[in-house]
Amino acid sequence: MSSGIRAFLLIFPMVVFGFWGALHTPDPDLDRDTAETEDVALATLPPLPSWSKTDLPDFSNYRDTTEKKAAFFSFLYPRIVLANARILIEREYLQSLSSKDELSQSELTWLKKHAERLRVDEEPGSADMFRRLGNRLDVIPPSLIMAQAANESAWGTSRFARRGNNLFGQWCFSKGCGLVPQSRVEGASHEVADFDSPYLSVRSYIQNLNRHPAYQKLRDVRLNARNSGDNATGSSLAAGLLDYSERGEEYVKEIRSMIRYNNLSYYDEKFLSVRDSSQQELLALASAREEEALLRGSKADATNDSEG
Secondary structure, three states, X not given: OOHHHHHHHHHOOHHHHOOOOOOOOOOOOOOOOHHHHOOHHHOOOOOOOHHHHOOOOOHHHOOOHHXXXXXXXXXXXXXXXXXXXXXXXXXXHHHHHHOOOOOOHHHHHHHHHHHHHOOOOOOOOOHHHHHHHHHHOOOOOHHHHHHHHHHHHXXXXXXXXXXXXXXXXXXXXXXXXXXXXXXXXXXXXXXXEOOOOHHHHHHHHHHHHHHOHHHHHHHHHHHHXXXXXXXXXXXXXXXXXXXXXXXXHHHHHHHHHHHHHOOOHHHHHHHHHHHXXXXXXXXXXXXXXXXXXXXXXXXXXXXXXXXX
């Protein structure tokens, strides 16, 4: 967690954080192997590849800053593609349901589960539900995820990153759900969430941006880009992060500066081929046996890796 957020925790009352900021940790079963959990909300997804469950490497071993950054981004990008590809699969399924005249009970259950997860309070199967779910069930550009992960985890070397695979400083509020902050004020009960893998931290972060009231502006920018036939960039979506830090506009400028300085827009451009993938190609990406296939960004490679 960045020094700015640590200062935030000391200054503002706990009640503020119950509503604003990057504080929510989802159900720990989120995006687990559906064959094991029979999670109806994720029933259209293939099982997660085994490499998605690996822990964070020790980036503190790098002495060369350039090498550490390259290793950090190379580790993170496949997990971002994996999370976003699975969202695109769900999004296509959502769109297919919206065109049906009548929905089965299992399809309505799927909608209700996603509506609950993304905090959409509309009549199941209604036009308003499809509209609002469509606005929230969407991808986050890699550049934004990478910049915030680097900023919040000190390039993967923070205590919460190393011990809890937590790249974004997300909180939880059940005793034993994570790591107790060393600077936690007396009387506070929050912990910094402990994730089974960095992938789940990425998935949780994306869900947070997709559903928390604090990031409505981010979702509006993304929706306007879609409606205009454009692809939202990480730099443009950063405008919706004013409530991620008490630093507000200065934090937004810092994230944009990190995107620009580290040329992270390259990954947004690289990800465009994923966004344009067919359903079959997305399924291959979402279950590729080797993470290098997603790093290369080749849909053909992912298809070959997932066979057999």
